[in-house]
Amino acid sequence: MSDDEQPEPPHPGPQPPRTWAPRDLGGATGAQADPAAAPGDPHQGGPAPAAERPGRTGWRRFVPRWRVVLGLFLFCALLLIGAFIAGYTLVSIPPANAVATAQSNVFLYADGTQLASDGEVNRENIQLSQVPLSVQRTVLAAEDRDFYSERAVDPKAMVRAAWNTLSGKGTQGGSTITQQYVKNYYLGQEQTVTRKVKEFFIAIKLNREETKEDILTGYLNTSYFGRNAYGIQAASQAYYSKNVEQLTTAEGAYLASLLNSPSAYDVISHPENKPRALARWNYVLDGMVKKKWLSASERAATTFPVPGKVKPRAGLAGQRGYLVEAVKDYLTSKGIIEENTLATGGYRITTTIQKDKQDAFVKAVDDKVNSKLSSVRKADRNVRVGGASIDPATGKVLALYGGIDYTKQYVNNATRRDFQVGSTFKPFVFTSAVANGSTTQDGRVITPNTLYDGTNRRPVQGWKGGPYSPANEDDASYGQITVRTATDKSVNAVYAQMAVDVGPAKVKQTAISLGIPAATPDLVASPSIALGPATASVLDMTQAYATLAGHGRHGTYTLVESVTKDGERTDLPSQDTEQAVSREAADTTTSMLQSVVDGGTGTAAQASGRPAAGKTGTAEQDKAAWFAGYTPDLATVVAVMGADPDTAAQQPLYGALGLPRMNGGGPPAQIWAQYTKGALQGSDAKDFDLELQDGANAPVEPPTTNPFQSPTPGGDQGQTEGQNQGRDQGQTQGQNQGRTGGRDQGRTQGQDQGRTQGLNQGQNQGQTQGQNQGTQGGADNEGAVNAGQSQGRTQGQSQGQSQGRTQGGTTDGGQTTGSTGGTGAGDNGGVTDGGTTEGLGGTTTGAADRPHVPRTPWSPTRP
Secondary structure (H helix, E strand, O other): OOOOOOOOOOOOOOOOOOOOOOOEOOEOOHHHOOOOOOOOOOOOOOOOOOOOOOOOOHHHHHOOOHHHHHHHHHHHHHHHHHHHHHHHHHOOOOOOOHHHHOOOOEEEOOOOOEEEEOOOOEEOOOOHHHOOHHHHHHHHHHHOOOOOOOOOOOHHHHHHHHHHHHOOOOOOOOOOHHHHHHHHHOOOOOOOHHHHHHHHHHHHHHHHHOOHHHHHHHHHHHOEOOOOEEOHHHHHHHHHOOOHHHOOHHHHHHHHHHOOOHHHHOOOOOHHHHHHHHHHHHHHHHHHHHOOOOOHHHHHHOOOOOOOOOOOOHHHOOOHHHHHHHHHHHHHHOOOOOHHHHHOOOOEEEEOOOHHHHHHHHHHHHHHOHHHOOOOOHHHHHEEEEEEEEOOOOOEEEEEEOOOOOOOOOOOOOOOOOOOOHHHHHHHHHHHHHHOOOEOOOOOEOOOOOEEEOOOOOOOOOOOOOOOOOOOHHHOOOOEEEHHHHHHHOOHHHHHHHHHHHOHHHHHHHHHHHOOOOOOOOOOOOHHHHHOOOOOOHHHHHHHHHHHHOOOEEOOOEOEEEEEEOOEEOOOOOOOOEEOOOHHHHHHHHHHHHHHHHHOOOHHHHHHOOOOEEEEEEOHHHOEEEEEEEEOOEEEEEEEEEEOOOOOOEOOOOOHHHOOOOOOOOHHHHHHHHHHHHHOOOOOOOOOOOOOOOOOOOOOOOOOOOOOOOOOOOHHHHHHHHHHHHHHHHHHHHHHHHHHHOHHHHHHHHHHHHHHHHHHHHHHHHHHHHHHHHHHHOOOHHHHHHHHHHHHHHHHHHHHHHHHHHHHOOOOOOOOOOOOOOOOOOOOOOOOOOOOOOOOOOOOOOHHHOOOOOOOOOOOOOO
16 A cells, blocks of 8 residues: 555444533533544534624514614705705795785685675785784784794694694694694695695794794785675674774674684674684683783683674675575585685586575565565564575575575575574484384384374383473373374374384484484484474485485585686595485385375475475474475475574464464465475476385274373363274375365365354254263363363364365365364364364464464473
């Protein structure tokens, strides 16, 4: 073997698999180390290689290292500084914007003819020294309390405002007075990023070039206060008819409140705004106390200064002003155009108002109300009328009646929300019952023919919120009557119980679904909701009734067809509709409201010459009377209201227009009928296409016992027998023969013969036999009288109604009054005192025009 050759090492043979063992960083691992291993062998002992940095695991892998964070921060800071320098250099203070020479807005009817133009801007510039210091401070307290000590912009407030807007808390303002002045005087009201960026840089430059006093002067001269008043001097004249130097602290605080949103705080044009305006006014004064600009004692002695009447421009006389203001409110409240932006003008606005229908509404009010006003009658000076008309198929407002003249009476009676709607709310209770499949307390499904107890002041059952016993109109009791009859007669006891059966919360939700705003004052989920204490506007109610007319489909109403400025169109909200309530719920309600027009309290509406459905209503103490109704193609609501022309306080309408009482079946229904006839003239009359709930036409059997009727011996038995017999005969014969035998002949023959024969025979026999046999009703005086009344009612109804209705053959015309000693209450039989009976519906003028005794105060229990 040569020296160069090496012996081949012996073959190790099979080796057991190597197992892993933890490595000791200081060397081999004890007994597991291979002493024969070569130094540096990575698999055998020996010195370990240098330790590597362990990699990140888990969530730490996604967190940038601090060097990266620092680098990004420095980069963003440099970027922002560069952007600021560039913006400050590139954005210069521009000349004054076009507010000083603002254009007029032009309003058009639906056919393109001009409705109105809202005129030039009203402004008079003043010096800051002319504004009392306390008034200056009211503005600061309202808008920017740290104005004199802060910078031109407040980044923290801007970020907060942006966050509130993005998070859904509503559009928020984060601007200082300097920024607002820049927006008013140099830029515009557009809500764009570009405008906000310019505003930011101009405000900084302006703050360096002008004094705080100059900026505040400019702000006071350019701000919009409502009533077409730009600047605090014009506002002082518009609201208090005085120069700015004469303003008190309280008056200044109110004007300062308007800066936030003029239309939201004007308590004259929108009386319902007063609680909100008071809250804002108090906020301003409390801010002055915090800044020590007003002492606590002076604050306590300060009272709210009610502004004066509006002085509209002559170009907005008649209905034009009401229409223009309603359209403006629609555009601003829907967020289509900001109020200050709209006030700068230049917009061409095409409305949905149809001139022929608008003219028809004006003529109907003039004929039925205005022509009958007399300076001799004190109550006539308080009469106000509001009306609205909507196409159920499109949601378009076709006509709007706001008042006698915008230049004489500024408040729009069609949009104000401060008068109770009364019994026009009752249909929403029944609609809710059908929509929710509701049943009575004893498990009977609620349909138009379901029997209820109509006893006066009957306590509602099943309500855990405390006792509630509403009175019926004139304290009339009806005993067991159907829901349809209770609707015809507007029986409070029935509908209060129905509201409990359905659930007041469900009733409220149904009303909202139909179109009543959720924020409507006094829309409270309690049994009284059925009686209409809520103060929805005429336009709100029209929207809800249009939903019923549209088979339960609801779409938000619209007053605007299109808006353009400088040839560019403004986007409008879509008019998508949704099924607010089931069709059978809406249609079954319609079938009941047809009965109100056919033979209930709304018979005056028949003069429209169209198939119609509707409901009458009366507010507390006759302060308002309503008729809400519709044909298949037009929904219209009319209200006659009582308001003092000087103080705007609500007033009863007793004696107005020479009538002892004002109710929905009188002038409101008459206006409705004449308007509807004129508005639809030339178009074919349409019948209602109804899909009714199961059982709507099938009478429901009364329960074997009535656990909820008050047990009064003698009196109740006599009353129930008289009512039930009179009702059965009157309803069966009057409705069957009346609706098949001819309405026209019935009105003539039925009234003449029915009144004569029914009155004579019913009166004589009812009174004589009833009172003579009265002692059979009970031993005491109450039993005798009530039993006598029962006999009198039975025979008076049988003969009076049979002859009146059989010969007359009509539900509202073939009516008789077989009565003495009391007042009948409406439709088929349900009679009150002294043998009184009245046929289906009263006389041709309906129950609305019959004499009444003064009502007891409403609690709320009035229909």
